[in-house]
Amino acid sequence: MARSLTKLGRLVEAHETYMKLVREQQPKNAPSAFVSAHAQAEQEVSAVEARLAHVTVVVRGTDADKAIVTMDNTDLPAAVVGIPMPVDPGNHVFVARTERAKSNETTVALRDGANESVAIVLPEPSATAPTQSAAPASEAAKQAESHPADGPARESGGISGQRIAGYITLGLGVAGTGVGTYFLISTLDKRGEANDLYECDATKSCSSTQEIEVGKLDDEADRSRNIAIASYAVGAAGIVTGLVLLLTDSPSAAQAGAVRDVHLIAGLGSLGVAGRF
Numbered sequence: 001m002a003r004s005l006t007k008l009g010r011l012v013e014a015h016e017t018y019m020k021l022v023r024e025q026q027p028k029n030a031p032s033a034f035v036s037a038h039a040q041a042e043q044e045v046s047a048v049e050a051r052l053a054h055v056t057v058v059v060r061g062t063d064a065d066k067a068i069v070t071m072d073n074t075d076l077p078a079a080v081v082g083i084p085m086p087v088d089p090g091n092h093v094f095v096a097r098t099e100r101a102k103s104n105e106t107t108v109a110l111r112d113g114a115n116e117s118v119a120i121v122l123p124e125p126s127a128t129a130p131t132q133s134a135a136p137a138s139e140a141a142k143q144a145e146s147h148p149a150d151g152p153a154r155e156s157g158g159i160s161g162q163r164i165a166g167y168i169t170l171g172l173g174v175a176g177t178g179v180g181t182y183f184l185i186s187t188l189d190k191r192g193e194a195n196d197l198y199e200c201d202a203t204k205s206c207s208s209t210q211e212i213e214v215g216k217l218d219d220e221a222d223r224s225r226n227i228a229i230a231s232y233a234v235g236a237a238g239i240v241t242g243l244v245l246l247l248t249d250s251p252s253a254a255q256a257g258a259v260r261d262v263h264l265i266a267g268l269g270s271l272g273v274a275g276r277f
Helices: 002-007 011-023 032-051 137-146 161-197 208-249 251-255
Strands: 053-060 068-071 085-087 090-097 106-110 115-121 260-267 270-276
Touching (some): 002 011, 011 032, 011 085, 090 115, 161 208
Parallel strands (some): 053 115
Antiparallel strands (some): 053 085, 068 090, 260 270
């Protein structure tokens, strides 16, 4: 995953993925593939870290301390404003806004390993800017009648069938991931048992009984692995489906127009949700 993200130019995500692996504590009987991956991650993370660009965003103008800064149409946490922030090399667009003003777009081109600063200036708010007042109760009622919320009406305090189905599906999804974890651990145990008990494979001195036992352990490990993969897939689908059912059934979603045309998207090692919000 880290290598793929690096090739895609998503260096921040690649660095985080490498660091998760580097910080992971390996058990004493960890499979050789895990030990090798851990060692390779320690060697490769420094190269990715050297390519990371850093940008410091500074906001100036009226109410600058209250401004919300966006990078590429995504709001940044207030804590990263004013300090060097790691970003992927390339072009990035920054905008700052408050309740009364919005800055122009500022585009910055960052090279590998660059360290740049971006100054965003908020314009002076207009003194004659109209203040938004609440609509009269009668007008608000008319708007509610002309734009009714999608979906069936809800009774106060009631629980819809969709919400119940969401909780059940979510619970089944969590159970599926638990089963997957159990069989994954079983797979690792079987592999470790085969490696620990029968080192004779390396010296080609296994007896016929040992060879049969090694093959039996390998078969059991393969079966556990396949069950783990299937359980994780079912569990992920259940969790995503349950969350979709709960989100689309919430009162706030109904008032906002709900979520429409929701469907699952399955990919290589991934599962997602798409729809119109």
